Amino acid sequence: MHPPQMTALQDGEIRILVHEYSALERIPRLVFRVVSLDNPPPFVALSYVWGDLADTLPLRASNYPQTLWIDALCINQDDFEERASQVAMMGDIYSCAEYVLAFLSSESGPFDLGLDFMEKTAKNPEIHFDPSLSPHLTVDSSYRALFGLSASHPILQSSIIEFFGTPWFTRVWTVQEFLLAKKVMFRCGKRLIDAEVVTKCCRSWIDHSKTCCWSADQPRHGHSHGFIDTIWDIRSNLTLYTATLRMKPLMDMSHRGRLHCTDFLTAISLFRIRQCSDPRDRIYGFSGLYLPGIDVKRDLQVDYKVSTALLFRNTATTLVEKTQTLDVLSHVLHESGIEKRVAELPSWVPDWDATMDDRHHLLYTDRADRISHCRASGDLKPNLAFRAPDNVFIRGLRIGRIKAIAPGYPSIYTDSADGGKETVDSWRQLAGLPEALSSEEDVKETTFQNALSGGFTDLPWEIGSAAYSKAYKLWLEWFISTKPSLPVECKEIIQEFDDLMHQTSMYRRFILTDNGELGFGPEITEVGDVIIILPGGKVPYVLRQVEVSFYGTTTYRLLGDAYINGAMAGEKVCSGMSDFEDMFLV
Template identity: 25%
Template sequence: MIFTYGDEFVYQPIQKRGYFDTIAQSTVFRFVGPKATKSRVPYVKAEQENLIYQPLEKPNGFRLLVLEPGEGSDRVSCRLVNVVVSWRTQYEALSYTWGDPAIIEEIICNGHKKHVTANLQVALRNLRFKDRPRILWVDALCINQDDLDERQSQVVMMDSIYSGARQVLIWLGEENNEVKGAFQVMKRLECSFKGLHRKRYISNRAPFLDSTLNTLFPTPLLGPDFEWEPVLALLRQPWFQRMWIIQEAILPKRATVICGQTVMPWYRFEKVLEGIQIYSSSVASTTNNDGIRQAIATGRLIMVARAGQHGRGLRTLMSRNEDSKMLDLLLDSRTFQCTNHRDRIYGFLGVAKDKDGHLQPDYRIGVEEVFRRFVIWDINRHGNLRVLSCSSSRSDSPYKLPSWVPDFANLDDVNSLMRYEKRVNFRASFGTTPRAEISTDGKVLTLGGMELDSVAAIGRTGKDELMFLSVANTRMGNSRLFMQSALFGRQKLKYHRWIIECMEMVKKMDCAQYGLPNEKYKMSEKRWDEFWRTMTCNHNYRALRAPSSHESGLRQYMELLEADSTRDEEYLLQRFPAAQAFERSMIVWAKNRRFCSTKSGRIGWVPRDTKENDLICVLYGGQVPYVLRPCEGGYKLVGECYIHGLMEGEAIEWPWQERKVLAREANFPIL
């Protein structure tokens, strides 16, 4: 509860949960008072002048909301109190969806009427206690949203504010008829998925035990009458698409999911989400709804980032190195929603492990400038060009950005080659550092590098011509039934035509280069090795080096696509596992890219906007090659590419005399 002594506010924390909290409340906090602050504007004067917000005059100061007790239809009433970051300041943080700003409700704050979104009003109504105040941090109320300076200073403090909360309350909304009973169903799923989690844990560390694990940890098949709908409706809630939830759910040590009056600890909630994902991919399909996939992806992102934030040991080190950098979070949250697109960058300052003092929020500058500054910051901060691997559609963007600055509010649905930089084996520039210069007007980025090749021919994109629905989304248990279905018949025809088209591009290139007649062409062993590795960018779906089994996987995949549905079941199922593994890897890397051949006889994958005669270049500091398009005054960046034979520093290692013939070293002014 809050006591007021003149113009000074004293905060008495609510009881925490857990042994440490109980001990702390009965010992330390009985003798050590909370950290309170004074304002130059006395409380009585603030009331007289109709001031809801008192100035935050301490460098580490922020406000807390005292939610007064109430129940039922009682009007929501609260007070704001100035405090400072301190171990003595205890509170809970609220994570919720703001909702439609046009739909507002009235509450009482510091004795005055204040309008808030209907979502917040409903959340406060449900979260208040009946018999005592509840102390919360709520962004929309605790920050004076009309004060630009305060907003910027509070964004910088987000990590301290959320980290200092005893827990975060994740408010998903009221418990309507659609989601009623969802938590009870999730508890049943938690029990059903226990063997599934054990099997996945062991399988990730010892894949050769897969067949044995199916016997040791059988997963019960949930029947067609299983009550999926309440869970699926819960996962369609807007909270899972909100960008700010990432740091809100990651930073506090504890998190609780709340829907109406029912609650579930986050660690159990995320375990069920992970179980649904594993079950859908390996046992039986649940749904293909985009909203559900978004919720599952959100849960995984938060789970991995929380492991890096609060975990221990090797898992923490891996998370911090590979999943919690600014760019990683940007790529993983590309489908999330936020009102102010500056927050695509600023929303991660509290959780990104690579943040520093050179990247500070500034809401006075335009969105284009925020994005541009971030690209420059990332290049300087990490000494590489990984940020240039982000791609976005220029035709759909409302912003006028240089070609080297992606529209981070509208990133393409494509897996960046450099998303898992610690796993992939790409080092096209062989450890060189960027030779980067920015023009005085900040619009031109000049990079040093080498022009190595140019695009000769381009194929179709996976997104436009393929649905990516066939073998990879099928289970072994019903593979025979699926491969006899009309859906598989249509899909395998599309896949077959597409892969044959890629092979024909190789054939046409080789025949022209070596003067061979088309009817006598047979892909050489060396070219076949290049082809199957290129189809998966020489990596599997986990971004690790492609196993040699992918070579036979492609052969068996082609056999499946060509197979007559009347072939015996043993013939089909013998080829299914290797074909499935190959296709799963191909989908990860080929999606939204175009197969290409180059004028020097190479093959690879290029961005979907690539055109014939575009240049293939290795830029110093870049771990992958890039496609550049000459234009008046310089070049335009088209995007990253995979060109087999240029991915491991081969061009940099060429002898100098050979390099002079095969590559042209230059500075590239990228507009």
């Protein structure tokens, strides 16, 4: 791929690839030129998945000069020092480009219908996508002699899924290439679509799905999911819903071309399900974004001689040190459906290379974002001390032991004859409540309903208020019903409360402590596990004692974070650290 000799690069320099076309010779030539990023000529940066490069270049053959920057060609991949140096400059390279050309496919046919629908949605964002509502959007396919196709039609859905299912939307490195660009154009064969159009379209779909078109995601016509979340093609695990979710993190982190993200931890969690050939790029792949929390180039350094396990551990400890919080512990996941891939990680270090599906990822990131409102340890700061490479000495406050558990919100809809009654009955039984709601005010009933909030404060109702109780009762009546349709007069309230239940309890366990406190914990929580508040932690954590002890100190494994009703605002640590005990995390 490289010429026999490449001119060495000096600091601040890059190679660009100039496509020259001679009308006389009619032979295109590709010529490398070395330029300074301080004053570069206009160039286009190519964003693509490496395996697609052979298909990408022929698209640029034309009868006019075109200047490109392509990492696989413009960086000497055999020179590790140059590679590390150029990787550290990625942010500047993509920021300086006239625009970024995101190559998705050498074909346009499979995407035409989907692109037509996205362009039409972007022009008419106020029109419904649910065909049961009027007016709703449709597109025509003259090639297939199909007309008036709505978002529920499998052929149109397949075309949209093809777009978001391309490898470009699954790779880590394309994230900063998108976010740092002045402008992004997606290319599918001969078709080009502006990223602003795609963003406007997806924003419309998200807004509609949360309000008027909400029922599109509810079971109907014998399907266990709504039409936007039904798999029509067994060759793909994607649905219209999960496919378009792949655009949401990019939208969350960019607004009118300006990067806005609270911190580095948020960024790597938002794109946790993306793929990379080297798992270390889950950290290094964000080195150009200059996010609060960690400056990768300064605090961790791009060094491919460091092992993946050590890099993930160093990332966790650096985040604790720089942020003075234990927020990183909320990204330790042990739920079903998550496959860990990095061996020898201590329990308190997130495996950023673990795999999960799009739906699970959305719930996890939204939940992690919402804990920012909590302050279980009050104003206490982290007090971690490392006595061995993977062992952490810390002081913690034990606030309870798990006495009973029940399943959380079902992650898969079933055609059960009693709707969600079995789930709710198990929760009420654990809380010591009868199956039927009492018409009289009851402290236990109020405590139970408040516990379902998960400690989230950004809700339409005040926790414990009559409006909150009404919302719960309306949701309960709908949830245990076998009819998925919503009564029009209270549709919005039920939608809001059901979204809350997804957030608090899906892929979780409803738990009761030996102190009679209710809450939610990790899916792998078992009776006998302990609830601990750690200094610097905004939420409590569930730990499991292990047989091995260090220096006579009780040793635990971290299972994940938890919500405990009455322990989320510093109530348990008002007397300081006098009741805290020594412990090790391994």
